[in-house]
Amino acid sequence: MNILNIAWKGIKTDFRDTRTLFFMLLFPILLMLVLGTALSNTFTTSLIVDDIDVLYKDTTNGEFFPHFINEVEKSGLHFTKAAGSTDGEKEVKQGTYDGYVEVTDQGIQLYVNNGTSIEGTILQGMLASFVDQYNITSEIIKVAPEKLENAFTREKPADFIKETSLLPDQQPGSMDYYAIVITTMIILYGAMSASSLIVSERVRKTGDRLIASPVLKSEIFIGKVLGSLVSNSICIVLVLLFSKLIFKANWGDHLGLVFLVLLTEVVFAVSMGIGVSFLSKTSAGPKVIIMLFVQLSSFFGGAYFKIENPEGIFKLITDLSPLTWMNTAVTKIIYANDFAAAIPALIINLSGALLFLLVAIVSLQRREGI
Numbered sequence: 412m413n414i415l416n417i418a419w420k421g422i423k424t425d426f427r428d429t430r431t432l433f434f435m436l437l438f439p440i441l442l443m444l445v446l447g448t449a450l451s452n453t454f455t456t457s458l459i460v461d462d463i464d465v466l467y468k469d470t471t472n473g474e475f476f477p478h479f480i481n482e483v484e485k486s487g488l489h490f491t492k493a494a495g496s497t498d499g500e501k502e503v504k505q506g507t508y509d510g511y512v513e514v515t516d517q518g519i520q521l522y523v524n525n526g527t528s529i530e531g532t533i534l535q536g537m538l539a540s541f542v543d544q545y546n547i548t549s550e551i552i553k554v555a556p557e558k559l560e561n562a563f564t565r566e567k568p569a570d571f572i573k574e575t576s577l578l579p580d581q582q583p584g585s586m587d588y589y590a591i592v593i594t595t596m597i598i599l600y601g602a603m604s605a606s607s608l609i610v611s612e613r614v615r616k617t618g619d620r621l622i623a624s625p626v627l628k629s630e631i632f633i634g635k636v637l638g639s640l641v642s643n644s645i646c647i648v649l650v651l652l653f654s655k656l657i658f659k660a661n662w663g664d665h666l667g668l669v670f671l672v673l674l675t676e677v678v679f680a681v682s683m684g685i686g687v688s689f690l691s692k693t694s695a696g697p698k699v700i701i702m703l704f705v706q707l708s709s710f711f712g713g714a715y716f717k718i719e720n721p722e723g724i725f726k727l728i729t730d731l732s733p734l735t736w737m738n739t740a741v742t743k744i745i746y747a748n749d750f751a752a753a754i755p756a757l758i759i760n761l762s763g764a765l766l767f768l769l770v771a772i773v774s775l776q777r778r779e780g781i
Contacts, residue, residue, distance in 0.1 A: 463530045465534065466510070510523045601677060608684070610688050651673075708732040
């Protein structure tokens with residue numbers, strides 16, 4: 412009962428503290444909004460091409476090219492027929508049109524502006540496909556005209572080729588990415604408040620009163636740790652739900668497993684804060700050490716900008732960041748349904764937490780007070 416009372420008192424204290432509400436709730440939400448919005452272009456994997464304007468001159472009397480124009484204009488290409496005196500090449504050089512096409516009995520000639528290489532490539536690809544189909548049609552007409560229609564239509568789609576993507580197209584967008592990395596980063600900030608759980612009692616000179624009360628050291632320790640775990644977990648749940656419901660961030664279909672991984676990081680952060688507080692000789696030392704650790708972990712763990720394919724010593728440093736293994740595990744669970752990716756994160760977090768808690772327990776037993 413003493414443990415629950417101490418834990419409940421710690422929870423109420425945390426949520427009455429405006430600094431806790433800011434750093435654990437408001438700060439991550441604002442950071443998600445700012446970074447997710449400002450850096451959205453860096454996560455765009457597709458290239459947007461505006462409508463393509465093409466000038467053409469057709470000296471044939473065939474129906475194939477007009478039919479081709481009607482079809483491709485549905486895809487954002489706009490063909491304009493050139494007047495008799497219009498110099499198509501000059502119009503393209505001046506940038507009035509993205510391309511100029513001359514259709515004669517001898518073939519098709521395409522002129523593109525070097526400044527619009529993307530548009531030129533699109534035009535070349537479409538015209539090459541048209542020419543290939545035109546050549547096939549011409550040969551069929553010469554040999555067996557009655558089979559022309561069957562050559563280009565089928566009652567059922569052919570299943571000769573099946574495509575399987577080894578790398579799925581689904582990737583986190585800007586808001587999806589920062590929802591994950593900011594959440595894992597803010598969990599580490601929980602070590603700041605955890606570092607003052609015992610230290611605050613010494614600073615306020617209330618530690619002796621606790622020892623004099625009919626409460627065991629172990630009950631005080633467990634109650635404070637439990638209260639901090641619950642407070643941080645509630646904040647993380649609120650941040651996660653806010654990003655999912657308001658920012659529409661993708662947290663996948665396995666929220667239970669994702670939260671389990673995040674919960675082990677909460678355990679690691681709280682344990683680290685307590686362990687460092689017992690190792691430090693001054694009351695201000697733990698917060699300085701933890702702040703430096705959190706900032707370096709955030710920087711090299713990709714909390715502020717996405718780090719792709721690090722090499723050499725930089726890769727070694729990024730791999731040492733807790734955010735790296737956390738973000739990797741959560742991302743694989745969400746986007747690849749890779750449940751096994753959670754195992755390394757769970758083992759590392761719980762092993763680290765156990766180590767820090769052992770340090771704190773041994774130090775607490777050696778002290779006369781707390």
